[in-house]
Amino acid sequence: MVDNVVIVGGGTAGWMTATYLNATFGDQVTVSLVESPNLPTVGVGEATFSTVRHFFHYIGLREHEWMPHCSAAYKLAIRFQNWGGENEHFYHPFERPRHVDGCTLADWWLKVGSEAFDRESFVLAALCEARRSPNRAGGALFDRNLHDGGDLPRREVMNGADTQFPYAYHFDATLLAHFLADLGMRRGVHRVLDDVERVVQDETGAIDHLVTKQHGDIYGDLFIDCTGFRGLLINQTLGARFESFQDVLPNDRAVALRVPVDGESQGIAPYTTATAMDAGWAWTIPLYDRIGTGYVYSSEFTTPEQAESDLRAHVGPAADEVEANHIRMRVGRNERFWMRNCVAIGLSGGFVEPLESTGIFFIQYGIEQLVRHFPGPDRSPALRDNYNRLMAGCFDGVREFLVLHYRAARREDTPYWKAINELPLPPGMADRMELWKSRLPDSGSVIADYHGFEPYSYAVMLLGLGQRPRYPHPALRGLDSAAARAEFERVRAEAEQLVNTLPSQYEYLAGMR
Numbered sequence: 365m366v367d368n369v370v371i372v373g374g375g376t377a378g379w380m381t382a383t384y385l386n387a388t389f390g391d392q393v394t395v396s397l398v399e400s401p402n403l404p405t406v407g408v409g410e411a412t413f414s415t416v417r418h419f420f421h422y423i424g425l426r427e428h429e430w431m432p433h434c435s436a437a438y439k440l441a442i443r444f445q446n447w448g449g450e451n452e453h454f455y456h457p458f459e460r461p462r463h464v465d466g467c468t469l470a471d472w473w474l475k476v477g478s479e480a481f482d483r484e485s486f487v488l489a490a491l492c493e494a495r496r497s498p499n500r501a502g503g504a505l506f507d508r509n510l511h512d513g514g515d516l517p518r519r520e521v522m523n524g525a526d527t528q529f530p531y532a533y534h535f536d537a538t539l540l541a542h543f544l545a546d547l548g549m550r551r552g553v554h555r556v557l558d559d560v561e562r563v564v565q566d567e568t569g570a571i572d573h574l575v576t577k578q579h580g581d582i583y584g585d586l587f588i589d590c591t592g593f594r595g596l597l598i599n600q601t602l603g604a605r606f607e608s609f610q611d612v613l614p615n616d617r618a619v620a621l622r623v624p625v626d627g628e629s630q631g632i633a634p635y636t637t638a639t640a641m642d643a644g645w646a647w648t649i650p651l652y653d654r655i656g657t658g659y660v661y662s663s664e665f666t667t668p669e670q671a672e673s674d675l676r677a678h679v680g681p682a683a684d685e686v687e688a689n690h691i692r693m694r695v696g697r698n699e700r701f702w703m704r705n706c707v708a709i710g711l712s713g714g715f716v717e718p719l720e721s722t723g724i725f726f727i728q729y730g731i732e733q734l735v736r737h738f739p740g741p742d743r744s745p746a747l748r749d750n751y752n753r754l755m756a757g758c759f760d761g762v763r764e765f766l767v768l769h770y771r772a773a774r775r776e777d778t779p780y781w782k783a784i785n786e787l788p789l790p791p792g793m794a795d796r797m798e799l800w801k802s803r804l805p806d807s808g809s810v811i812a813d814y815h816g817f818e819p820y821s822y823a824v825m826l827l828g829l830g831q832r833p834r835y836p837h838p839a840l841r842g843l844d845s846a847a848a849r850a851e852f853e854r855v856r857a858e859a860e861q862l863v864n865t866l867p868s869q870y871e872y873l874a875g876m877r
């Protein structure tokens with residue numbers, strides 16, 4: 365049996381893993397975490413999926429208990445700025461399209477749509493534009509048909525959930541890791557502040573123990589590599605092969621800034637913004653008392669100095685006194701995430717650029733699947749092999765979805781954007797893109813492996829970037845459009861009513877403190 369889990373790494377991955385395993389096994393399994401006082405965490409990672417709420421519920425945390433400690437705010441969508449053309453934008457919201465006569469409003473929009481697809485089909489687009497909170501004063505969610513955050517079963521996991529919750533979070537990743545560390549240690553996680561200097565393998569090649577600088581040897585039954593891009597255990601020690609995605613996703617660098625803002629006077633936008641730039645794109649993530657912003661770019665098409673200068677110009681004078689954090693990104697995934705008695709979770713397992721805020725989603729999925737595949741007395745390799753299959757499929761599915769953002773954008777105004785359109789496509793994607801020229805993506809035409817995104821997200825990106833199928837779905841020919849027009853009108857009326865009755869995001873968050 366596994367009675368003693370040792371985690372190396374004290375970033376978001378390490379402490380999410382420690383608190384989740386502690387919540388799962390209590391005192392049945394000893395959870396220790398070794399983190400270096402000298403090696404920094406990556407220091408970014410501030411926007412999430414909506415499904416991260418299952419993580420917080422699982423470890424028994426409600427919003428008001430953690431959000432004020434992490435400068436957290438709400439995220440209703442990602443706003444894609446200048447991807448389809450200068451000064452154009454659209455939202456990728458946490459909102460499934462409605463259905464009329466068995467067809468989605470995305471299909472109906474192709475036949476009777478008169479405005480931008482996102483504004484006409486989703487109430488969240490209007491809430492974003494008006495910087496509204498998704499919760500009313502007192503915490504009631506704007507859509508009473510969805511979980512209010514209090515009644516999710518503690519053991520709910522993300523890919524078992526059938527609900528599309530309407531918001532996610534923005535938070536300071538460093539503050540969250542510190543908050544989870546305090547929580548974990550109070551609940552019995554054993555934290556060792558030290559550097560792992562050597563990893564000792566036994567005669568079978570499995571990890572026998574860790575040699576630390578000041579705390580001697582640390583033994584365990586299962587080792588979790590949360591050492592970030594270094595991959596100290598999984599890559600450096602066990603030699604896992606790393607499969608780069610850079611042939612299809614060329615961005616390999618980032619430069620980040622933390623810019624103080626006054627939420628009261630400027631308002632807090634409830635969305636992440638991804639702005640297309642000459643050699644990549646820039647993120648803007650509004651927190652309660654600052655914004656996190658950064659430029660993700662390809663080092664083949666610009667330099668760190670130019671990227672920093674372009675980012676500062678993009679942000680404006682508020683960035684003048686702020687120090688830049690330059691980051692090298694290892695883009696891709698391990699061929700195997702779990703080898704022998706070691707599982708890699710977080711950047712050590714794999715990473716893609718944060719265009720759809722997938723880093724913490726990968727961590728959570730990796731942890732949940734580790735619990736589902738947790739070794740038993742037989743230490744069956746079948747559990748490890750199935751874990752690796754699921755994790756590989758998840759990363760490969762996200763890879764395709766991100767490639768679609770670039771290929772559908774069809775920008776050609778800089779050498780970078782011209783080159784993007786000449787890159788190869790991931791296996792099978794060309795056929796799927798051909799299909800989407802005739803029919804919007806559905807569950808039968810997107811990658812089947814669970815990767816966090818539903819077909820509607822693909823439709824949002826294609827239609828937002830102007831890539832409409834050649835014709836509306838033929839099945840609509842025999843249907844009266846009146847009901848669909850009425851539903852579009854209901855969306856408009858509900859959005860207007862919500863904008864007029866919901867508090868601003870700043871107002872709601874300030875009231876939480």
Ligand SMILES: Cc1cc2nc3c(=O)[nH]c(=O)nc-3n(C[C@H](O)[C@H](O)[C@H](O)COP(=O)(O)OP(=O)(O)OC[C@H]3O[C@@H](n4cnc5c(N)ncnc54)[C@H](O)[C@@H]3O)c2cc1C
Nearest residue numbers: 373374375377400405406409411560592710711718723724
């Ligand atoms: C530019 C950028 C933007 C991102 N934006 C987002 C986003 O918006 N949303 C999102 O979900 N994700 C995002 N991510 C991903 C996110 O940052 C990571 O998933 C998250 O921070 C987890 O990092 P980690 O814990 O795996 O690694 P790290 O944060 O790098 O932590 C590694 C830990 O290992 C420790 N360590 C290393 N070696 C040793 C050793 N020998 N001994 C002891 N300890 C050791 C370090 O001290 C550190 O504590 C982004 C990533 C990048 C690069």
Ligand SMILES: N[C@H](Cc1c[nH]c2cc(Cl)ccc12)C(=O)O
Nearest residue numbers: 413414415441442456457458816
């Ligand atoms: N699992 C879904 C993934 C998802 C749905 N809509 C969005 C929008 C953005 Cl900006 C990121 C992820 C998703 C969820 O987490 O809601």
